[in-house]
Amino acid sequence: MKHAFSKIVAAGFAIMSFAFPAFAQPSPADLEHDEIRIETSEGLSLSGYVTRPIRSASPLPSLMLTQWVSCGSIAPSPERLSEAERIALASNYALIRIDRAGTGKSEGPGCDKLDYNTEVRHYREAFDQLTQHAWVDQARVVIFGSSLGSTTAPLVAMGKPVAGVVVQGGGALTYFERMLHFDRIQLERQPDFRPEELDGEIRRRMEFHRLYLHHKMMPDQIERLRPDLRGVWQSLRGTDAAPHYGRPYAWHWQAADQNWLAAWAKVEAPVMVVFGEYEQFERRHGHRVIVDTINRLRPGSARWLEIPQAGHGMSLYADPYSAFLFDGGVRQHDVLVEPVAQWLRGLS
Structure with a gap:
């Protein structure tokens, strides 16, 4: 099955063509990692990770990941690259991430008992500590929210010296x-x-x-x-x-108590919102309202990226009904990695 990727909706309402460059397939060997202990205000010790491309100069602009709703460790794997790692490699960014309470080697009662407000606070405390790392340029940290991490991203960014926010798979409706x-x-x-x-x-x-x-x-x-x-x-x-x-x-x-659109309105750094055409959870308007609101307040500061035929996890499907069933999805990393990396390179 062939997929048409000639259109990507970007920067307002324009429809543009985009040629994805060919580049060598990255691997986990292209990265090096440093594990850091994060101390929370209630006395928990969480596992934090700073990752950078090997042989890179320090400090680097950095991407901080805020995670999806489901539990599970996001510690670096020696066998495969995560999407966030691929973006960091393509951008020449460092990557900051934490294992949430009770996950991986992080202390705590368990992610299944971790509430929303505590999770946001832990991210904000991790931001303050991990951005002090020698590999990180503190003036160039971008928050990357994935799935429901898209809702925590503007809350983590609030009042912090962030250089940008990029989100995929979540919007700003209630x-x-x-x-x-x-x-x-x-x-x-x-x-x-x-x-x-x-x-x-x-x-x-x-x-x-x-x-x-x-x-x-x-x-x-x-x-x-x-x-x-x-x-x-x-x-x-x-x-x-x-x-x-x-x-x-x-x-x-x-x-349900959060006012996410109000939080987005306070983000003064550049923003990119990524939407998959066959998204299985939240509709287009939920994502689009972020870009429209920010550009109304600060024209030109928010970028829209719509990926044809992509589902929530950025796999590509024949139609929205196949996407809903997660049936026959094809993974083509470049459709997300390269346009986001290009935007990040522009910031730095």
């Missing part, structure tokens, strides 16, 4: 709206599509999310109060990884 987008896409793209039932099911989910996210009620409490909403929780995406995408209810409740 968490309530975001979850409804998850539901709408799920109901529209699932193989057992029943358009005549979609309206009623969305209304049930709206009411469930109102009680769950705004009133901070647990699913069993909601079902006791509202027997007509039984079964909604089990039908939602992410409830198979208990309690919800593997994170505690408090994480989601605190996310």
